[in-house]
Amino acid sequence: MRDNLVEQIISEVMNKQTGGAAKHSAASFAGCGLTEFVGTALGHTIGLVIANVDNQLHEIMNIDKKYRSIGILGARTGAGPHIFAADEAIKATNSEILSIELARDTEGGGGHGCLIIFGAEDVSDVRRAIEVALSEIERTMGDVYGSPAGHLEFQYTARASYALNKAFGAPVGKSFGLTCASPAAIGIVIADAAAKSAVIEPIGYASPAKGTSFSNEVIFTFAGDSGAVRQAVIAAREIGLQLLATLDPAEIKSTTTPYI
C-alpha cells in the first residue's frame, strides 16, 4: 500500500510539474490591495497595470513615452494561450501591444512562459485590456494538453489582430492557427498533418534552436480560409494526442475545456 501511495503522489507531483498542466484556478480578480494588481489566471499568470510609469524606468525599458500607462500580462506557464488572449484584448479595447517576450519556462516543462506589455495613454484602457486577457485565458488554455512526458497546444482564431501579428507575423484580419508540441519531434509530425489536411498558408516554423527561447517545442503557424485553418488544427490535434500518449501512460487531459 505504501508503494501505491508513493506512486500516486509522484504521479500527482509530476503532473503538477509538467508543461501545460497548470490547473491552478481560473481568472481571479481578488487577492491584493495594491492598485497595480488586476488579477491572476491559470498557469501562474498575473495581470498588472502601472498608471504612470516612472520616467527613468520608461527610458531604460525603451518604451515610447506616449504610453504613460502600461498593462502587464505575465505567466510562468504558457505563451500561446496568452498571446491569443492578448489578441482578443486588443480587439476589445483601446490599447496597443508594446512587446511580447517568451521566457524559457513552464516550471520544469518543455515550453515557454511569457511577458506581454500593453500600452495606452489612459490607465483605464490598459486595465480593461488586462481584464479581458485574463478572462480569455481559461478558453485559450482549452486546447493545451499535458502529460508527464510533454504537452500539446492548439490555437485558432477566425480573425487575427495585432498581438498575433506582433508575435507571429499573422496577417491581420485573416484566420490564423497554431500547432505546438513538446518534445519538439512530435511538433514536426503534427505540423505535417496540419499542412496535408487542408489548404493553408504557412506563416512560421519555430524549433528549439530557431524562433523559440530554446524550448523543446516545434511551433507551426498558418493562415488561410477559416474553415481550412480550423480543419488543419483539428487534424494535427488528433495525431498529437496519439503520439504524446506513447511516451507516458497517464491520461492526457485538456487544461480546461477544448474550444476548437
Add this chain to the structure above:
Amino acid sequence: MRDNLVEQIISEVMNKQTGGAAKHSAASFAGCGLTEFVGTALGHTIGLVIANVDNQLHEIMNIDKKYRSIGILGARTGAGPHIFAADEAIKATNSEILSIELARDTEGGGGHGCLIIFGAEDVSDVRRAIEVALSEIERTMGDVYGSPAGHLEFQYTARASYALNKAFGAPVGKSFGLTCASPAAIGIVIADAAAKSAVIEPIGYASPAKGTSFSNEVIFTFAGDSGAVRQAVIAAREIGLQLLATLDPAEIKSTTTPYI
C-alpha cells in the same frame, strides 16, 4: 515514520526530476498505430518518420528538397546520448543528418533535450536510422549519471562519423570523446582532468553562455588516439563522480549500464 515517508517520496520525486535520471524504459517499438511512429526510448525519447514531407512544410523547415523522407529523433532529456546514437545510425544506414538542435530542457534538470533530423530519398532508410538510434540509446545513456544536484555525462567512440561532425565538429574517422557536468563548475575541473590524463586534441569547450542553449553545463570534446581518448574520459569520470557527490548525499547511479 511519516517524516521518513515524506523524505523518501521527495527524494524519489527529485530523482525523477533531475538531469540524466530518466529511467523510464529501454527502447520500445510498440505503442501507436500511426505509420509515422517508430518507437520510444529512455529520457522521453521518441522516434518518428515522415515518408513524404508536405511541400509547404519542407520549404518553411528549410530542408533540401531531395530528402523526401525524414526521420526525427527527439527527447526531453538528453542530447549527447542521442547524438552518439545518431552517429551509429549514420554509419549503419543510407541516410544523412540534416539538423541537430539542442533544447534547454531535461525536465527540471540542468541540461539539454534534443531534436535530430535525418534525411533520405526513401522512407525505409530513415526508418532504419531511427530504429538503430533508438536501440543505441540504452548504451549511450550508460555513462550518464544523475543525482538530485546535477548530472555527469561521458561519451566515447573509436571512430566519429557525420552526426558527431555536425554537432561538435568531430574529425570524421578519428576517435572522439566528451565530458560534461552540471552544475557547470564541475565540468571545468573534469575537463582539466581529461586534458591532463592523456595526449588528446581539444575540439570544443561549451559553457552556459557559449555553445550550449544556456544549459548549466560545461561540455569538453576532444579527439585523438583511441586509447588516449578513452583514458581521458575515464579519468574525468572518476573526478566527476567525487565532486557531484559533495552536493547531495544520494547515491549516484548510471542511468543504465556504463559502457566506457
Add this chain to the structure above:
Amino acid sequence: MRDNLVEQIISEVMNKQTGGAAKHSAASFAGCGLTEFVGTALGHTIGLVIANVDNQLHEIMNIDKKYRSIGILGARTGAGPHIFAADEAIKATNSEILSIELARDTEGGGGHGCLIIFGAEDVSDVRRAIEVALSEIERTMGDVYGSPAGHLEFQYTARASYALNKAFGAPVGKSFGLTCASPAAIGIVIADAAAKSAVIEPIGYASPAKGTSFSNEVIFTFAGDSGAVRQAVIAAREIGLQLLATLDPAEIKSTTTPYI
C-alpha cells in the same frame, strides 16, 4: 488524512523545486578529498580551484595565460547572490573576475544558475576568493524569497567592486542595488516602485528576451547614494512580497535571513 498527507508532500516538493528556495545547507568546506574541491553552499553551489590549468584547456577556454590558477564558483540555483558574494571576494583577495555566465536554471524555477571564474597567478589567492564567496552566500541569499509560483530577489551593497561591474556594469565604488522577480511581470512593477521611491540612477533593465538567459525574470539594477539605493530596494521588496502572494497561498519565506 491521506489526502492531507499528499498535499503536504506535494507542497514540500514544490517548494524544493521552486526558484530561490534552495534550502539545502549553509557553506560547507568538507566533503571530498580532491585538492580541487573548496566547499559547497546553498542552491547546489560548489566552489573549486585548479592550481595549474592544463595548457590546451586554457587556450580553448580563452582565458589570459597569465592566470595560471583559476577559482570556480558555480550553482544550479542563483546568480545574483553569487555575483554579490563574488564581489566581496574580489574586495577581500588578490584575484580577478575572468568571466560570469548565467545558465537558464534554478532546477525547475524561473531564474538562473551561474558559473563564475576567478583568476590569479597563485592558487592560494583564488582558493581564498572562493572561500570568501562561499561564506557570503548565506547572507546574499537572505533577500531571496521563494514560493511555488515564483521568486523575488533583492541585493544591496554600499560599494560595488569589479564583479558587479563585470556582470551588471555597476559603477565601481558606488552603492548599487538590484530588484528581481519571477514571473517577470512582477519584476516590472517592483522596478517602478524602486525608481519612484528614491533618487537612484538606473543602470540596467533585463527581461526574458533581453539581458537574461531567457529566464522568466525582470531584473532592475541601479546605483546612487547609499541611503537611496537601500530605500529603493526596501520599497520594491514590500510590493513584491504582496504581488507574489497573489499567485500561491504558501507562505513566502526568506531563503536564509534578510540582510537589507
